[in-house]
Amino acid sequence: MTPWPDRPLCAFDLETTDRDPRAARIVSACVATFDGEHIDSRTWLLDPGIPIPAETTAIHGITDEQARADGMNYHAGYLEIRQALLDAWARGHIVVAFNASYDLTVMDAEGKRLGFPPLEFGLVADPYVIDREMDRTRPGKRTLGAVCEAYGVILACAHEAESDALAAGNLVRALVVRFPQLAELDIMADQAAWHAERQRNFAEYLEGLGRDTTDVDGSWPLRGAGGVDVLERPASTVAEPWTARLRRRFREFLQRFRR
Missing domain, CATH: 3.30.420.10 (Ribonuclease H-like superfamily/Ribonuclease H)
Structure with a gap:
């Protein structure tokens, strides 16, 4: 290919x-x-x-x-x-x-x-x-x-x-x-995951400010891994790459530590 x-x-x-x-x-x-x-x-x-x-x-x-x-x-x-x-x-x-x-x-x-x-x-x-x-x-x-x-x-x-x-x-x-x-990347799946992670982070930021996140759309209007259509899917349903999961968990750890 x-x-x-x-x-x-x-x-x-x-x-x-x-x-x-x-x-x-x-x-x-x-x-x-x-x-x-x-x-x-x-x-x-x-x-x-x-x-x-x-x-x-x-x-x-x-x-x-x-x-x-x-x-x-x-x-x-x-x-x-x-x-x-x-x-x-x-x-x-x-x-x-x-x-x-x-x-x-x-x-x-x-x-x-x-x-x-x-x-x-x-x-x-x-x-x-x-x-x-x-x-x-x-x-x-x-x-x-x-x-x-x-x-x-x-x-x-x-x-x-x-x-x-x-x-x-x-x-x-x-x-x-x-x-x-x-x-070397699977550019379709990776772009969908990157976009979803960014929107997820943005939603978390808004939630931290006490603001509404209803209009934060984590979808990327393309097919993700395995030909799955992500046009109508929210960010939470798009699989996170392991690097994104690691960063997210580290942020969660820091937030608990700061409390």
Whole structure:
């Protein structure tokens, strides 16, 4: 089997109407395939059919007027984006998305809303999840811009779908160079476990502050070990790697000692 870093890349990004991926509609998208130094990039502008909130327009710059005047029919546009991803997976590409749990949840949720079956995911690499695991102690933000700066990757225009997608693809290349041990991993299962552990730790932090953890979603919308679909599963149901269990138990010991 071809090691995942040696597979061709397909970078993907969405700009949407909402921070909640299960409520968001797509405004713009990019699917870009990497063939060596050649990149074939395709972009979409969609009319989401609902007002674009001012706070999201402030992020990606797309207004209601622009989407209505120049955007594709939403159903047709969604179908083209979905098919581009499915075609990439069918050709053996690994799809790259920064914070894939957001973008792929949007694709799956919108597909269901429009009457399509659940999205059949192939291999995915998420530089956001990989970076947080491989360089845990680096201070500072973990936004796309900050992570690009940390690895010397160009981000031409943040929150523009094509720029974000291309940056994500180049980030994965840079991560594999910086951390060659990534090539030995079961990248799907490991990313799911890393994401679940981070969300579990975040929930524990919120609980320590006496805050509600209802909205902390530990799922990663991909298949985990053994092909198990973890799209709808909370963090507590995703198996912890032994290193995560050791760290968690050490934290629990310290908490008891401090009492």
